[in-house]
Amino acid sequence: MNVIFTIIHIFGLVTMGFSGLMLTCLITALFAADPAVNAFLMSAPITLLAGMAMFLPTLKTPKKVSRQAGFLLVSMTWSLIPVFCTLPLLFYMPQLSFVDAYFEVVSGLTTTGATVLSGIDNLPMSINLWRHELNWIAGMGIIIFAVAILPILGIGGMQLYIAETPGSVKESDLPPRIAQTAKALWMVYAGISLVCILALKLAGMNWFDAICHAFAAMSLGGFSTHDSSVGYFNSLPIEIVLTVFQLIAAINFASHFIALRKRSFKPYIYDMEAKAFLLLVLSSCVLTASVLWRSGTYPDFLTALRHATFNLVTIATDCGFASQDFNQWPIFVPMWMLFLSCLSASSGSTGGGIRMIRTIILMKQARMELFKFIHPAAIRSLRIGDTVINHNIVTSVMGFIFLYFISIVILVFTLLFSGMDFISAFSAIISCFNNAGPGLNQVGPAGNYASLSDFQTSVCTFAMLLGRVQIFSIVILFVPEFWRK
Amino acid sequence: MNVIFTIIHIFGLVTMGFSGLMLTCLITALFAADPAVNAFLMSAPITLLAGMAMFLPTLKTPKKVSRQAGFLLVSMTWSLIPVFCTLPLLFYMPQLSFVDAYFEVVSGLTTTGATVLSGIDNLPMSINLWRHELNWIAGMGIIIFAVAILPILGIGGMQLYIAETPGSVKESDLPPRIAQTAKALWMVYAGISLVCILALKLAGMNWFDAICHAFAAMSLGGFSTHDSSVGYFNSLPIEIVLTVFQLIAAINFASHFIALRKRSFKPYIYDMEAKAFLLLVLSSCVLTASVLWRSGTYPDFLTALRHATFNLVTIATDCGFASQDFNQWPIFVPMWMLFLSCLSASSGSTGGGIRMIRTIILMKQARMELFKFIHPAAIRSLRIGDTVINHNIVTSVMGFIFLYFISIVILVFTLLFSGMDFISAFSAIISCFNNAGPGLNQVGPAGNYASLSDFQTSVCTFAMLLGRVQIFSIVILFVPEFWRK
Ligand SMILES: [K+]
Ligand SMILES: [K+]
Numbered sequence: 023m024n025v026i027f028t029i030i031h032i033f034g035l036v037t038m039g040f041s042g043l044m045l046t047c048l049i050t051a052l053f054a055a056d057p058a059v060n061a062f063l064m065s066a067p068i069t070l071l072a073g074m075a076m077f078l079p080t081l082k083t084p085k086k087v088s089r090q091a092g093f094l095l096v097s098m099t100w101s102l103i104p105v106f107c108t109l110p111l112l113f114y115m116p117q118l119s120f121v122d123a124y125f126e127v128v129s130g131l132t133t134t135g136a137t138v139l140s141g142i143d144n145l146p147m148s149i150n151l152w153r154h155e156l157n158w159i160a161g162m163g164i165i166i167f168a169v170a171i172l173p174i175l176g177i178g179g180m181q182l183y184i185a186e187t188p189g190s191v192k193e194s195d196l197p198p199r200i201a202q203t204a205k206a207l208w209m210v211y212a213g214i215s216l217v218c219i220l221a222l223k224l225a226g227m228n229w230f231d232a233i234c235h236a237f238a239a240m241s242l243g244g245f246s247t248h249d250s251s252v253g254y255f256n257s258l259p260i261e262i263v264l265t266v267f268q269l270i271a272a273i274n275f276a277s278h279f280i281a282l283r284k285r286s287f288k289p290y291i292y293d294m295e296a297k298a299f300l301l302l303v304l305s306s307c308v309l310t311a312s313v314l315w316r317s318g319t320y321p322d323f324l325t326a327l328r329h330a331t332f333n334l335v336t337i338a339t340d341c342g343f344a345s346q347d348f349n350q351w352p353i354f355v356p357m358w359m360l361f362l363s364c365l366s367a368s369s370g371s372t373g374g375g376i377r378m379i380r381t382i383i384l385m386k387q388a389r390m391e392l393f394k395f396i397h398p399a400a401i402r403s404l405r406i407g408d409t410v411i412n413h414n415i416v417t418s419v420m421g422f423i424f425l426y427f428i429s430i431v432i433l434v435f436t437l438l439f440s441g442m443d444f445i446s447a448f449s450a451i452i453s454c455f456n457n458a459g460p461g462l463n464q465v466g467p468a469g470n471y472a473s474l475s476d477f478q479t480s481v482c483t484f485a486m487l488l489g490r491v492q493i494f495s496i497v498i499l500f501v502p503e504f505w506r507k
Numbered sequence: 508m509n510v511i512f513t514i515i516h517i518f519g520l521v522t523m524g525f526s527g528l529m530l531t532c533l534i535t536a537l538f539a540a541d542p543a544v545n546a547f548l549m550s551a552p553i554t555l556l557a558g559m560a561m562f563l564p565t566l567k568t569p570k571k572v573s574r575q576a577g578f579l580l581v582s583m584t585w586s587l588i589p590v591f592c593t594l595p596l597l598f599y600m601p602q603l604s605f606v607d608a609y610f611e612v613v614s615g616l617t618t619t620g621a622t623v624l625s626g627i628d629n630l631p632m633s634i635n636l637w638r639h640e641l642n643w644i645a646g647m648g649i650i651i652f653a654v655a656i657l658p659i660l661g662i663g664g665m666q667l668y669i670a671e672t673p674g675s676v677k678e679s680d681l682p683p684r685i686a687q688t689a690k691a692l693w694m695v696y697a698g699i700s701l702v703c704i705l706a707l708k709l710a711g712m713n714w715f716d717a718i719c720h721a722f723a724a725m726s727l728g729g730f731s732t733h734d735s736s737v738g739y740f741n742s743l744p745i746e747i748v749l750t751v752f753q754l755i756a757a758i759n760f761a762s763h764f765i766a767l768r769k770r771s772f773k774p775y776i777y778d779m780e781a782k783a784f785l786l787l788v789l790s791s792c793v794l795t796a797s798v799l800w801r802s803g804t805y806p807d808f809l810t811a812l813r814h815a816t817f818n819l820v821t822i823a824t825d826c827g828f829a830s831q832d833f834n835q836w837p838i839f840v841p842m843w844m845l846f847l848s849c850l851s852a853s854s855g856s857t858g859g860g861i862r863m864i865r866t867i868i869l870m871k872q873a874r875m876e877l878f879k880f881i882h883p884a885a886i887r888s889l890r891i892g893d894t895v896i897n898h899n900i901v902t903s904v905m906g907f908i909f910l911y912f913i914s915i916v917i918l919v920f921t922l923l924f925s926g927m928d929f930i931s932a933f934s935a936i937i938s939c940f941n942n943a944g945p946g947l948n949q950v951g952p953a954g955n956y957a958s959l960s961d962f963q964t965s966v967c968t969f970a971m972l973l974g975r976v977q978i979f980s981i982v983i984l985f986v987p988e989f990w991r992k
Binding site (some may be wrong): 090105266353354356357361384387388391392393395397411416417418420421423424425427428431435436438439441443444446497498501503504 | 575607737798817837838839842843846869872873876877878880881882901902905906908909910912913916920923924928929965979983986987989
């Protein structure tokens with residue numbers, strides 16, 4: 023029973039933290055004299071009181087959390103905190119259904135950035151800030167989840183980051199303890215976010231848009247303050263700045279930390295994920311630009327390159343802005359973008375999907391299977407850099423990717439069963455599951471998720487959550503053995 | 508060098524065999540006095556002479572084939588024998604391009620059954636017999652490939668059938684040597700085919716149609732003598748007979764052999780693949796029938812059940828007849844049918860795709876990963892029945908499935924790149940790769956593959972070959988280590 027009290031205690035603490043976040047929006051609403059003052063004036067105290075009601079009575083429970091409780095805590099936090107976060111939306115827009123509000127908030131907190139709201143341009147500043155704060159704060163949570171919690175829970179081969187840390191993290195001077203690690207990475211995250219805000223202001227945004235879009239870019243959340251997303255600005259400088267910062271955000275923050283501390287670019291050279299990611303994404307930009315140019319979608323190659331680059335990078339990094347209606351492009355291009363969204367982002371970044379490290383391990387394993395096939399007697403082990411990757415980790419990675427694949431198949435069939443067309447269903451699940459955002463057709467960049475039925479919206483919400491906690495943390499709850507003492 | 512001569516020798520022998528097959532069509536053409544007499548009159552001697560030119564000069568080479576040469580022989584046979592088999596088509600229809608003729612013949616010999624020919628109803632009997640003989644003879648080749656060659660080459664975990672044979676094959680009294688195994692299984696195959704012919708005749712077909720459709724059903728090839736496939740007959744008894752024999756053909760022929768020898772149903776009860784297959788397919792029939800009924804596609808449940816059952820079974824078993832234009836059905840149903848085509852057929856059957864045994868191993872492995880996750884210290888091994896599955900086999904199976912998946916992704920993107928729409932490209936590759944036959948939209952059951960460009964046709968041809976030799980036998984040829992001494 024102690025376990026449950028501990029979980030409630032920690033959950034209460036997080037809830038109280040979110041009431042603090044609401045306070046910043048309340049202040050914004052007061053300064054801007056916008057119509058959402060009342061919404062935050064009600065939400066903040068309710069959330070604070072609920073948090074205190076969980077936190078205070080459980081003060082005396084032991085603070086240690088078992089591995090099992092860790093899973094529960096992760097899935098609880100990501101699925102129940104959103105309930106409190108819907109409050110400002112529901113108070114401000116009473117006509118909004120809970121299913122839609124919950125989708126919007128989960129979309130923010132999983133940094134998916136898909137939206138069911140139309141007319142975002144006319145929302146009060148404070149409400150838009152709230153959406154973008156959810157993005158940004160979730161980005162922090164994800165970095166910690168990836169760097170500190172995932173390896174301990176040992177999800178999908180990520181225990182490789184504890185014992186034997188390949189690539190950039192290997193020669194790391196990352197502080198060993200979680201609290202210290204968290205603090206160090208948050209400083210990096212906050213610092214780069216600040217630079218991003220300034221760069222966006224210089225590129226021509228107003229301060230409010232700069233802050234919101236920097237939050238969305240660094241967390242790879244991809245919310246915007248405009249219905250037409252970044253297309254609204256129609257500005258090359260803004261697209262360049264956002265492209266650069268999205269690429270930065272999709273690289274392991276541990277690499278950024280080491281690079282900043284050593285004031286050197288070398289850590290990136292040792293970061294195998296970052297190298298593979300940049301190579302794959304940049305060559306894809308040229309490839310897709312050629313397709314757009316050849317097909318006559320844009321009159322000249324440079325225009326095609328501009329639009330291919332921005333929209334491909336934003337989907338591949340799982341950020342999910344849009345500057346053009348890529349649903350109108352030759353289908354090869356958006357499908358390739360969605361494919362990249364499955365595997366491009368680095369572990370320890372704010373992106374989603376399979377992560378580049380697992381892709382690399384899988385490719386190496388496939389290559390080795392072919393080798394073993396030719397020389398059945400030979401013994402060879404899988405290496406990344408100088409590090410030998412333990413066989414168990416390879417199996418875990420393969421297990422993870424299988425579970426990833428099966429989850430997508432089941433979710434797509436569920437949407438098809440509900441009557442959705444294939445391309446909409448397929449792209450919606452791929453995009454939600456990888457926490458990217460926009461899909462194609464019905465959920466394409468020109469539209470949003472508002473046209474979905476409540477059932478379809480719930481399926482997409484579940485996909486976002488499942489993808490964000492890397493499947494295992496939720497699936498594990500359905501395994502009977504989990505609940506046995 | 509000796510290796511090459513041995514390969515040429517065996518290949519020559521096979522070529523001579525196919526000239527014998529042409530002879531049966533020549534005789535048919537003479538009896539029917541149909542206009543394809545000349546086509547076979549030219550093809551048969553050319554093929555015979557070519558075969559002899561390879562067979563006779565290499566008579567004195569050693570007859571033993573290394574594992575490496577085995578791969579070469581498999582890919583050579585399945586990609587070069589079709590060149591000879593195109594001759595009757597090219598002689599009879601000079602306007603047919605080689606790309607299309609090669610597609611048609613590869614489709615026959617991989618038992619895919621996709622066609623680029625329209626007006627099949629009006630083709631000479633001998634030409635249709637030729638197409639169906641390709642189906643039927645390939646079925647024999649596939650059974651031997653699956654039961655005798657695959658385990659020795661050790662492709663994708665199928666070595667499990669040598670050392671430790673799970674399920675039905677375990678308590679087998681299968682003769683141990685390849686030649687004997689082959690003979691035994693061919694007897695079973697030919698015997699069941701004969702029964703199928705008689706059953707189809709009784710159900711109302713004429714003798715010629717009965718023979719052709721029995722050939723297509725037992726090989727799970729799926730060629731028909733009519734453009735509208737089995738829909739032409741519009742006969743419930745015919746659909747029932749074909750459904751039953753397709754289900755039989757998708758079960759391991761080793762199980763049939765043992766069941767026949769022991770005159771007992773028990774071997775099927777020990778055949779885990781057969782049980783999983785029947786359970787999955789039959790429950791899917793009910794599910795999809797409900798969807799068709801609910802959506803109003805058919806007025807009553809029984810009609811929906813009839814059409815769902817025939818079309819689902821034929822796609823799920825990778826046979827690929829059609830009795831209705833399932834492209835018009837709610838998209839959930841044909842997509843589910845295509846999904847089943849990826850995994851339903853048993854090893855040792857004439858079907859294609861991943862095979863049920865690998866699906867079972869993968870599911871058990873995923874289940875075990877979840878268990879290991881909860882009890883990291885526990886040691887448990889993967890079992891099928893009483894047999895412990897070696898870890899290497901599990902890795903091979905996972906490697907195979909990964910290669911399977913990656914091949915599909917690459918091939919689909921190649922078709923998208925060529926300008927095809929997504930559903931056509933996706934369904935064409937899934938259907939060709941699993942050797943099922945029809946896809947959706949442009950390549951749906953109401954049309955065929957004739958509308959594809961030469962490039963697209965070639966991609967589909969390659970997909971059929973790659974799927975049929977279980978990927979490895981071809982991919983391995985592109986690994987440099989393979990060619991080193
Ligand atoms: K996103
Ligand atoms: K077929």
